Amino acid sequence: MKPFREVIKANIGDAHAMGQQPITFLRQVIALCTYPELMDDPSFPLDAKLRASKILQSCGGQSLGSYSSSQGVSCIRENVAQYIMQRDGGIPADPDNIYLTTGASDGIASILKILVSGEEKSRTGIMIPIPQYPLYSAAISELDAIQVNYYLDEENCWALDVNELRRALYQARDYCNPKVLCIINPGNPTGQVQSRHCIEEVIHFAWEEGLFLLADEVYQDNVYSDNCKFHSFKKVLYEMGPEYFTNVELASFHSTSKGYMGECGYRGGYMEVVNLHRDIAAQLVKMLSVRLCPPVSGQAAMDVVVNPPKPEEESYNRFIREKEAVLSNLAYKAKLTEEIFNQIPGIKCNPLQGAMYAFPRIFIPDKAIQRAKELRMAPDMFYCMQLLEETGICVVPGSGFGQKEGTYHFRMTILPAVEKLKTLLQKVKEFHIKFLDEYS
Amino acid sequence: MKPFREVIKANIGDAHAMGQQPITFLRQVIALCTYPELMDDPSFPLDAKLRASKILQSCGGQSLGSYSSSQGVSCIRENVAQYIMQRDGGIPADPDNIYLTTGASDGIASILKILVSGEEKSRTGIMIPIPQYPLYSAAISELDAIQVNYYLDEENCWALDVNELRRALYQARDYCNPKVLCIINPGNPTGQVQSRHCIEEVIHFAWEEGLFLLADEVYQDNVYSDNCKFHSFKKVLYEMGPEYFTNVELASFHSTSKGYMGECGYRGGYMEVVNLHRDIAAQLVKMLSVRLCPPVSGQAAMDVVVNPPKPEEESYNRFIREKEAVLSNLAYKAKLTEEIFNQIPGIKCNPLQGAMYAFPRIFIPDKAIQRAKELRMAPDMFYCMQLLEETGICVVPGSGFGQKEGTYHFRMTILPAVEKLKTLLQKVKEFHIKFLDEYS
Numbered sequence: 001m002k003p004f005r006e007v008i009k010a011n012i013g014d015a016h017a018m019g020q021q022p023i024t025f026l027r028q029v030i031a032l033c034t035y036p037e038l039m040d041d042p043s044f045p046l047d048a049k050l051r052a053s054k055i056l057q058s059c060g061g062q063s064l065g066s067y068s069s070s071q072g073v074s075c076i077r078e079n080v081a082q083y084i085m086q087r088d089g090g091i092p093a094d095p096d097n098i099y100l101t102t103g104a105s106d107g108i109a110s111i112l113k114i115l116v117s118g119e120e121k122s123r124t125g126i127m128i129p130i131p132q133y134p135l136y137s138a139a140i141s142e143l144d145a146i147q148v149n150y151y152l153d154e155e156n157c158w159a160l161d162v163n164e165l166r167r168a169l170y171q172a173r174d175y176c177n178p179k180v181l182c183i184i185n186p187g188n189p190t191g192q193v194q195s196r197h198c199i200e201e202v203i204h205f206a207w208e209e210g211l212f213l214l215a216d217e218v219y220q221d222n223v224y225s226d227n228c229k230f231h232s233f234k235k236v237l238y239e240m241g242p243e244y245f246t247n248v249e250l251a252s253f254h255s256t257s258k259g260y261m262g263e264c265g266y267r268g269g270y271m272e273v274v275n276l277h278r279d280i281a282a283q284l285v286k287m288l289s290v291r292l293c294p295p296v297s298g299q300a301a302m303d304v305v306v307n308p309p310k311p312e313e314e315s316y317n318r319f320i321r322e323k324e325a326v327l328s329n330l331a332y333k334a335k336l337t338e339e340i341f342n343q344i345p346g347i348k349c350n351p352l353q354g355a356m357y358a359f360p361r362i363f364i365p366d367k368a369i370q371r372a373k374e375l376r377m378a379p380d381m382f383y384c385m386q387l388l389e390e391t392g393i394c395v396v397p398g399s400g401f402g403q404k405e406g407t408y409h410f411r412m413t414i415l416p417a418v419e420k421l422k423t424l425l426q427k428v429k430e431f432h433i434k435f436l437d438e439y440s
Numbered sequence: 441m442k443p444f445r446e447v448i449k450a451n452i453g454d455a456h457a458m459g460q461q462p463i464t465f466l467r468q469v470i471a472l473c474t475y476p477e478l479m480d481d482p483s484f485p486l487d488a489k490l491r492a493s494k495i496l497q498s499c500g501g502q503s504l505g506s507y508s509s510s511q512g513v514s515c516i517r518e519n520v521a522q523y524i525m526q527r528d529g530g531i532p533a534d535p536d537n538i539y540l541t542t543g544a545s546d547g548i549a550s551i552l553k554i555l556v557s558g559e560e561k562s563r564t565g566i567m568i569p570i571p572q573y574p575l576y577s578a579a580i581s582e583l584d585a586i587q588v589n590y591y592l593d594e595e596n597c598w599a600l601d602v603n604e605l606r607r608a609l610y611q612a613r614d615y616c617n618p619k620v621l622c623i624i625n626p627g628n629p630t631g632q633v634q635s636r637h638c639i640e641e642v643i644h645f646a647w648e649e650g651l652f653l654l655a656d657e658v659y660q661d662n663v664y665s666d667n668c669k670f671h672s673f674k675k676v677l678y679e680m681g682p683e684y685f686t687n688v689e690l691a692s693f694h695s696t697s698k699g700y701m702g703e704c705g706y707r708g709g710y711m712e713v714v715n716l717h718r719d720i721a722a723q724l725v726k727m728l729s730v731r732l733c734p735p736v737s738g739q740a741a742m743d744v745v746v747n748p749p750k751p752e753e754e755s756y757n758r759f760i761r762e763k764e765a766v767l768s769n770l771a772y773k774a775k776l777t778e779e780i781f782n783q784i785p786g787i788k789c790n791p792l793q794g795a796m797y798a799f800p801r802i803f804i805p806d807k808a809i810q811r812a813k814e815l816r817m818a819p820d821m822f823y824c825m826q827l828l829e830e831t832g833i834c835v836v837p838g839s840g841f842g843q844k845e846g847t848y849h850f851r852m853t854i855l856p857a858v859e860k861l862k863t864l865l866q867k868v869k870e871f872h873i874k875f876l877d878e879y880s
Contacts, residue, residue: 014507017500031475034737035467041481060457065703067454102542102707105731138730263505265736267542290578291545295735296705297474 004392008424010412011394013188013356015262015326018415023261023322025315026304029055030266033064033300047313055300064296070289072100072270073296076303080270083306087220088235099271099284100302102294103264104218104255107271109139111251114284115180115212116145125178127168129160131359131401131409133188133216146176151404154361157350158192162201169209181211186219186230186354189401189411191334193228193353199236207248215252218269221259224331225353234274250274256301258356260326268298268305330356333414333421340425346436347428357411359398362432364408368439380408386435391427444832448864450852451834453628453796455702455766458855463701463762465755466744469495470706473504473740487753495740504736510729512540512710513736516743520710523746527660528675539711539724540742542734543704544658544695547711549579551691554724555620555652556585565618567608569600571799571841571849573628573656586616591844594801597790598632602641609649621651626659626670626794629841629851631774633668633793639676647688655692658709659795661699664771668793674714690714696741698796700766708738708745770796773854773861780865784872798852799838802872808879820848826875831867 009018016022025048032038032052039049058075060066071077077098084093101107116124125146128136140147150168152158160183172178183202185194194202206213215233223230233252238245256268273281308323309315334352341349346363364372364379372382380397387393387410398409416424449458456462465488472478472492479489498515500506511517517538524533541547556564565586568576580587590608592598605621612618623642625634634642646653655673663670673692678685696708713721748763749755774792781789786803804812804819812822820837827833827850838849856864 012507014500015505016503017506019501022503022505027475030737031471031478034474035471038471038478059705060454061459063456063462063705065455065462065701065705066457067452067704102735103732109730135730138726142727142730261505264507265499265503265505265733267733267735286578287582290549290575290582292543293705293707295542295707295738297737298735 002392003390007392007394008416008420009394010416010424011396013258013413013415014264015258015356015415016264018413019417020262020326020415021322022263023304023319025309025319026261026263026301028315029304030297030300034297036062045314047309047315051304051307055303059296064300066296068100068293068296068299070285070293072098072294073299073303076100076299077270079303079307080272084232084234084272088232088238091235091238093234093272097273097276099273099288100294100299101253101269101271102291102298103257103267104216104253104269104271105135106267106294107251107253107269108135108214108216109142110284110288111214111271111273112139112145112180113143114280114287116143118177121175122177124180125172125176126180126182127165127172127178127211128182129184129187129190131189131398131403132182133184134400136182137402146172146178148172148176148178149402152187152190152192154350154404154407157353158187158190158359160194160198160202162205165202165205169211179212180214181206182214182216183233184216185233186222188216188219188355189357189359189396191350191352191355191357191359193223193225193230196229196231196236199231199233200240203233203237203240203244203248207244213248213250215250217252218255218258219355220254221327222330222356223354224334225351228353230354234272237274245274247275249276251276256298256305259305260323261301261305262326263301266298266301267295268302269294270302329418330414333418336418336421337412337414337425340429344429344432347432352414356413356415358414359401359409359411362408362410363436365436365439368435371439380410383408383435384410387428387431391431393424393427393431442832443830447832447834448856448860449834450856450864451836453698453853453855454704455796455855456704458853459857460702460766460855461762462703463744463759465749465759466701466703466741468755469744470737470740474737476502485754487749487755491744491747495743499736504740506736508540508733508736508739510725510733512538512734513739513743516540516739517710519743519747520712524672524674524712528672528678531675531678533674533712537713537716539713539728540734540739541693541709541711542738543697543707544656544693544709544711545575546707546734547691547693547709548575548654548656549582550724550728551654551711551713552579552585552620553583554720554727556583558617561615562617564620565612565616566620566622567605567612567618567651568622569624569627569630571629571838571843572622573624574840576622577842586612586618588612588616588618589842592627592630592632594790594844594847597793598627598630598799600634600638600642602645605642605645609651619652620654621646622654622656623673624656625673626662628656628659628795629797629799629836631790631792631795631797631799633663633665633670636669636671636676639671639673640680643673643677643680643684643688647684653688653690655690657692658695658698660694661767662770662796663794664774665791665793670794674712677714685714687715689716691716696738696745699745700763701741701745702766703741706738706741707735708742709734710742769858770854773858776858776861777852777854777865780869784869786876787872792854796853796855798854799841799849800852802848802850803876804848805876805879808875811879820850823848823875824850827868827871831871833864833867
């Protein structure tokens with residue numbers, strides 16, 4: 001008999017699983033593409049039908065069941081390029097530089113694979129933030145590449161400090177060939193949103209050091225703090241002038257899984273590459289073609305994300321209402337989570353400026369660290385297991401993401417519905433106080 | 441100005457792109473899963489609604505937009521196991537041994553990756569048929585594994601000869617560690633269907649030599665010759681007795697892309713593993729989890745394939761009618777293609793017992809071989825380019841699949857509609873006669 005009534009899963013960024021409803025327009029378009037007989041159904045709005053019919057016209061035999069080209073359906077790549085251009089205030093985007101992917105993970109793993117080479121000291125080093133989203137460490141280890149850690153500055157809202165990048169790079173050059181710099185903005189698990197100034201510094205650094213920039217921007221729609229704004233690396237790169245935008249290699253990623261849509265299961269995503277060498281691009285296409293193409297329904301989902309209803313269209317109001325409802329709800333929960341965590345003695349939480357996670361620092365008493373050691377567990381793993389056992393709340397220990405030695409954290413999504421999130425936070429509070437008490 | 445009115449693409453096994461219609465029931469179920477509001481639509485049959493509702497109950501938040509487990513939605517894995525058991529006359533299948541995949545290609549590439557290790561002479565060798573489907577050579581090269589060719593016997597309807605397997609294995613042991621034996625049955629590009637006796641011999645050989653069997657069975661529904669029957673490796677393995685079925689490691693693959701459904705774009709598939717070592721299985725799940733999960737709509741498509749309407753259900757008649765229409769049409773075209781090719785002097789075509797391709801052997805005169813050499817092209821590439829230039833017919837040269845030295849082939853799908861296929865075959869005939877004439 002467990003001392004709780006239900007398990008509350010706050011461990012995965014899986015919005016629909018936590019009760020978030022799909023965006024109606026997106027599902028209507030995909031349903032119409034799936035079963036075109038619905039084109040005659042008067043209950044489906046005209047704009048959804050037009051979208052679906054455009055997508056199908058770009059599919060072989062007008063069917064979602066045909067293979068697309070390995071790079072993705074052409075009209076969808078064009079819409080992605082159009083979206084990027086609008087997002088970035090008119091800076092051009094070339095559909096030939098767009099690759100639709102099986103979620104962002106697949107794109108990231110593919111581009112890393114293409115970039116890794118060399119043996120021993122010349123083996124490719126890949127710089128990643130610590131804390132990081134574990135896709136990176138897993139992909140790096142799968143590729144036998146060298147993981148080069150740079151630490152985000154927790155004292156400074158998890159900001160990225162270029163001096164720290166430099167330190168990490170120079171040290172790494174002793175044992176590998178660091179060629180790739182990965183940035184996650186907005187941050188996962190850390191939730192910071194990078195300032196424009198910081199991005200400029202990073203780009204300048206990449207330019208100076210000849211690093212390939214990999215910008216994971218899947219949370220670009222998830223920005224909550226009033227004083228924060230999402231700046232794409234692509235935009236800042238262009239605005240820094242031709243010396244930069246004709247030289248710095250950049251791959252940036254987006255996905256249907258996050259934002260306001262939360263369509264993880266469709267495995268939709270895209271990557272945009274800039275200044276990718278022609279030979280590397282050819283190699284990339286060849287590699288992607290082994291797996292034939294990304295799922296076409298995921299591509300259709302991506303199409304809706306980059307080409308949502310326009311103000312003059314029938315579905316616009318509903319779409320905006322649903323989108324804003326999700327995003328304002330997340331913004332509310334981001335604020336709430338930060339506030340409550342910071343009321344708990346021994347927990348300190350940076351503002352959740354973006355993404356969908358809190359990554360609070362937790363104080364773990366020495367006695368508990370001792371106990372964890374006896375159990376051969378990381379101290380924060382011990383903490384999270386105790387939390388689960390006693391409250392049914394499932395979060396991920398900070399050690400799964402990496403953290404500065406001697407600091408402890410956990411990652412928790414803010415996806416549970418408001419009332420459930422309040423319960424969750426209250427339970428964490430009670431648990432933490434009890435935990436401190438028990439082990440002090 | 442080209443000397444033809446239209447390009448006829450017979451190069452890719454992409455049924456819907458060639459005009460084949462989707463199976464209504466399959467699309468209804470996916471549309472219902474996508475947009476559950478349709479559950480209230482009386483024009484959708486009840487059995488489709490029940491299927492959809494079962495799938496959604498197994499999805500987080502009852503949404504196709506949630507991540508599934510990396511191994512796939514549990515109820516779909518159960519249905520796959522049930523399907524295999526029925527297909528194989530009651531031989532048990534364990535849902536824990538089923539992995540839903542992003543098309544079969546992803547499963548094949550993943551399992552190969554897990555099996556490859558060692559350096560230089562101990563590097564893993566992977567035995568593949570020649571001719572082969574180029575996924576294999578591409579995956580092997582991507583993994584830096586060693587490709588070990590065994591030749592199918594063209595004189596004997598592309599049969600697999602165990603003596604040839606033995607020759608290939610023993611020779612390969614001089615330079616690598618051959619551990620995996622890949623079989624494609626029904627064959628791609630060669631269209632043969634293996635006899636039960638042959639499969640027994642292969643399994644005995646794998647058992648004797650300690651090879652991991654990889655059975656690509658994506659064309660299991662595509663068997664046309666009256667004297668042929670599909671036998672799964674799993675079934676034959678079990679029927680050979682415990683000495684075999686408790687020892688031989690086997691992974692077999694199926695897909696939504698072929699058969700009568702032709703749903704390539706959904707990237708649905710599964711693999712079943714037998715006797716996979718516990719550690720390897722754990723490693724596999726870990727690797728799969730980096731990419732989170734296969735597309736859930738593709739998993740739903742797979743569910744319909746393994747759990748089609750039953751005789752007592754509303755959609756049964758329509759489903760069977762549509763399925764039989766596709767398969768009998770393919771059977772007709774298989775026969776037609778073989779017959780017409782064999783009427784052409786200088787072309788010799790084995791029976792298309794299964795799958796969806798003809799792989800005729802073409803005689804190329806010395807003068808044409810000389811001309812191809814001057815152009816630095818493989819002779820059959822030259823032939824196929826000429827065919828395309830002069831007739832608009834797009835087929836793939838045999839050299840893309842591998843062939844015995846000095847023999848030439850091309851692969852052509854039988855997917856074009858009957859009238860178009862007749863036109864195509866007539867044009868190939870005229871082209872070939874003209875080609876022989878021109879270069880003799």
